[in-house]
Amino acid sequence: MEKSTKRIKIQLPDSILSQIFSKLGLKDLVKTSAFSKLWRHEWQLRTHLNFDHHDMFDNNKVKGLPRPFALLQGFQSEFVTRLDQFMLHYQGDIIDSIRVKCPLCNKHSDVIGRLFSKGIAKGAKRIELLLSYQNSYCSDLKPFEFSFDILSETDTLTYLHLQSCYPKLPMEFSGLKNLRTLVLQLVPVRQNDLESLFSNCIYLVDFTLDACTFLTDLKIISPTLFRLNIINCPVIKNLRKKKIDIIASNLSSIEYSCNGSVHSMNIEAPMLSKFSFRGRKIYKPVGFSGLKNVTTIVVDGVREILQPTNMVSLLFSECPQLEDVTFMNCKEIDDTNITSPNLRHLKIIDCGSTQRIDINALNLASFEYRGHARRNISITAPMLSRVFWDAARRVNDPHPFGPIKSLQHIENLAIGINTSQVLVDGLIALMVVVGLNGILFMRSLKMKYLNNVSL
Structure with missing residues (x-):
């Protein structure tokens, strides 16, 4: 085995071996060291480190999170022990990204701190810390507190995703100078924290607040921000909806979604x-x-x-x-x-x-x-050429195709119809469309049936 392994090493450069090992889960990655003494260190060429609890254990051991709470604590301890041992023996010179996905609590912050510190020292560009609790019994755990002190010395990080943790920013934070994407998910957000982040992230382009609780009114002020997502805002009873001011001279797109009453927003974004x-x-x-x-x-x-x-x-x-x-x-x-x-x-x-x-649009080209x-x-639209018309849900309407028969310049027409309409309403309507002014204006016609019926 050792001789064959040497031949593979000679034939494959380190970059190829690194790519092969990057496809393996952590438990399989470490197992390769048993094949050969040479491979004991080859797996350390991996530069994208993914510590997912589904990959750290055998499939028959991890099916969701263990119950009850005492078993969960043991599961967490084993997870961080394996992670810590992996990093203790890791000798790679470069780390490109680190991803941790496991419902950890605050007592594991030292292990995570050592992991990220080592990653940053080796030039990590992307960090994801995903600690979401999907089961209600996890609410007894003390929430993870993420200290931004770990990131104060990095200029290489360009992507940061924090989930289900409390961000702790020092009074004078001076990191993340080259950060371009920031995702905060299931995180409590305060205005002071945002001000500190935006004052340091001078190249931030993408910013997402996903299912975050706003503890104060927010002002999102950035001259570099290009995309902003404020999504899945939770419903919080007996708490006033916070106001959001958005001032971003280069902002191009905003996505907003809320599960309850909408936040009051003031938008100043001339490039939106x-x-x-x-x-x-x-x-x-x-x-x-x-x-x-x-x-x-x-x-x-x-x-x-x-x-x-x-x-x-x-x-x-x-x-x-x-x-x-x-x-x-x-x-x-x-x-x-x-x-x-x-x-x-x-x-x-x-x-x-x-x-x-009533639709009056002189330049309308497509309508669904x-x-x-x-x-x-x-419809008054002389330039209209593409139409999708779903008539299948309108079975009680004696004229299910509505204004289609009056449209004279259709080149592409797709119609969703019920099978009962094929021989009667469907064909009559199509004959009307095709026979307009004695000229065939349609270049392609698609009949789309429900119930998997096709022509």
């Missing part, structure tokens, strides 16, 4: 072009004044009626640059008039309550409609 919003109300807490230059918007789950002006009409009147618009799961919105000279792509998906939709309830839809 893409805005994705999921929540019950958008106009009152957010408004459209900060979205003047937005060209792409997704509105999901809004249930907002504004009298006497419709929310959708306000959006198009106050955001004249809109080109790509999607409405999803929007309920309790009055009859809608969509008028826009710049609109090119429009999707209306599963939106209820509205009975009439899916919905449960019957609609009276009028």
Whole structure:
């Protein structure tokens, strides 16, 4: 075995061996040392270190997290012991990334500290600390406190993801000068911490707050930020929703989603072009004044009626640059008039309550409609060439294809229909479309059936 191993070593350069070993889980990686004395150190060529509790133990031992709480403590102790022993014998010169995924608590902070300190000393560019507790019994554990002192001396780190831990920033923090992506997940956030981070992260491009609890009002101020995600905001009873101010001169996209009442937001981002919003109300807490230059918007789950002006009409009147618009799961919105000279792509998906939709868009090129309830839809769009029309959910409508028969320049048409409509409504409607003015305007036609029926 040793001779064959030597031949492999001669034939394969270190870079190839490193790539091979990078595909192995930690338990399998260490087992390779039993094959040969030479391989005892070869596995240390690995530069991407992934300490996932699913990879640290045999599959028959780890199926979810162990119960009860006492067994979990033993599981954690064994995990950090193996991790610490691995790093104690690790002799590689370079570490590119470190990922730790296991529900650890604060008593394991020393082991994690030594791991990250060694990684940073060897030039780590990416660090992920994922400590999420998926079971309620883990709530008895003392939360992990992550000290940013560990990161104060690094200029190589470009990506940092912290999950389910309390960030502890020193009074005078001066690290993360080259950080470009920061993800905080299930983390309590305070304004003072954000100010310290943004003052140091002078090249930050991507920032995500995922399911984070906001302990104070927040001001996100950054001249370099390009993408911002504030997603999965939790519902917290008897606690005032915090205000969010966003001041970012180069910000291009914002994604926001909330499971309860929406945060009040003030947006000052003149370069903002893409805005994705999921929540019950958008106009009152957010408004459209900060979205003047937005060209792409997704509105999901809004249930907002504004009298006497419709929310959708306000959006198009106050955001004249809109080109790509999607409405999803929007309920309790009055009859809608969509008028826009710049609109090119429009999707209306599963939106209820509205009975009439009037679309007047001179440059509209594609339109997608899916919905449960019957609609009276009028379309004035001379440039419209691509249509997807889901008629299968409209079985009680005697005219399930709505305004399609009046569209005269369709090049690509996809229709979702119920099998009962194929021989009657479907074929009649298609004959009407094909026979418009005696000219065949369609270049391709796709009939998409539910229930796996196809032509």
